[in-house]
Amino acid sequence: MRVTRRAFLARATLACAAAGAGCSAAGHPRPGPPEIVVERPDDLVDSPWSIWLRGFPPASRVEVTATVAGWGRAPWRSWAAFETDSAGEAALAKATAFAGSYRGVSPMGLFWSMERQEDETAGPAMALTGAFPVTLTAGSRGGARAEITLDRRLASAGVTRRDVQADGVVGTLFTPASPGPHPAVIVLAGSGGGAWLSPAALLASRGYAALALGYFRMPGLPHGLVNIPIEYFEAAITWLRETVRPREDFIAVIGVSRGGELALLLAASIPEINAVVAYVPSGVLFGPFGPSEPGDNRPRAAWTHRGRPLPHLGENNRTVDWSAVDQKRTPIVERSVYLTMLRDRDAVERSSIPIERTRGPVLLISGKDDDQWPSFDLAQIAYRRLQGHRHPYPFAHLSYEGAGHGITFPYTPTTSTSYVHPVNGRTYSLGGHPAMTAGANADSWPKVLAFLEDARRQRR
Secondary structure, three states, rough: OOOOOOHHHHHHHHHHHHOOOOOOOOEEEEEOOOOEEEEEEEOOOOOOEEEEEOOOOOEEEEEEEEEEEOOOOOOOOEEEEEEOOOOOOEEEEOOEEEEOOEOOOOOOOOHHOOOOOOOOOOOOOOOOEEEEEEEEEEOOOOOOOEEEEEEEEEEOOOOOEEEEOOOOOOOOEEEEEOOOOOEEEEEEOOOOOOOHHHHHHHHOOOOOOEEEEEOOOOOOOOOOEEEEHHHHHHHHHHHHHHHOOHHOOOOOEEEOOHHHHHHHHHHHHOOOOOOEEEEEEOOOOOEEOOOOOOOOOOOOOEEEEEEEEEOOOOOOOOOHHHHHHHOOOOOOOHHHHHHHHHOOOOHHHHHOHHHHHHOOOOEEEEEEEOOOOOHHHHHHHHHHHHOOOOOOOOEEEEEEEOOOOOOOOOOOOOOOOEEEEOOOOOEEEEOOOOHHHHHHHHHHHHHHHHHHHHHHHHHO
16 A cells, blocks of 8 residues: 555654654654753853753653752742644743743743742852852653753853952942953942842943942941932042043943932932933932931931932922831832822922933833832933933833833842842832743843943943
8 A cells, every 4th residue: 555755754753652752753763862952051140041852752741840049048940831842842932831930932931930949948149250050850741851950150250259348438349351441330239238249240241340339238338228428429439430440431320229219319410420220210319218327316318418418209298198008918018108209299399310410321220010119100200300301311211011129130030029128127019020020121131231332332
């Protein structure tokens, strides 16, 4: 009996499926054992990975698990189920996850959807200047299995770290591996204080001398975000210019949350700053947070200039309604009380940052589902001022539907939508859906890098 090629291939496919292994859809032996293939298995954390499954049974369910130990001193894990094609392969950048920590198509879904494993033994903290391993394991119900361990890095090889406590300036300086001089960036943490180390290390990997600058809750600095003098940051810029000697004398400032508010304030106040990136920021000044220093009997404000406290939105605010926040709820959603403050137009005007004085481009980034504070509305205040004053430099506001307060660099877990504040120990909601915040991270970070590069070009 004559068998057509189509019939032969159909029979071969059925035979291979019944055998569960050993053939491709074309009836040929499947090349090699099951494997996970990744381009650039050692790469920076902000670089997307292309991941393929190969050598698995055709048209079969394969579950992939990703595990990283040490992100914030705790193990994190995710998983997703995919269906291989007729050749026993799946490209995770295009394949649909039909079950698992995330669903749908997301090229780096296994990374942003990781969840903290609270019941497991904590590992070492994520290395700032070394690699931290990510293990991918794939298995089918028929027993086919593959595993690979990859390395992710915040800092590329050769990036150096130097803790700084000089001339009253406190922080950590990350320097690129390449010969200098390098353009410089100052990185500012939010209301938790300390130094925002991770993005500084990553920016050094992208060619910037990055100073993660502390301004409270570090040795030698105030204990609270109270009466922080602008002159401290002027001294930090002087130290940075003398130490790093920035290429083209370029200095940008990047801040998040209260650090984003501060970044806008510094850009408006210090002419040596050439560009500003403000994550989930505020275009108005807010009040103090945390304890005053012993013996400091001055009126409390977050920021001072030349010894005088700068006016803030909550000061003599006529519309604030503290009952808008349910303090008994966990996590606490503070967004509502800030919206009541914004109804006092006089208070908004008094506390608005004169961002139009910035001598360079401005980039604002916000989430429209931010529970910590209404970062979209607060960033729009700055954006409208730039529009109204016809700011002569480029400016933009990247706002993201469904994203919360946790927008940062990409391909890190976004599943923690609340946190315990290190200053007062209370639990607050960040807001946002993990997938939407992850999308905001992936979209905004390349634009931040391009923004900084464009700002540098304007200096040449």
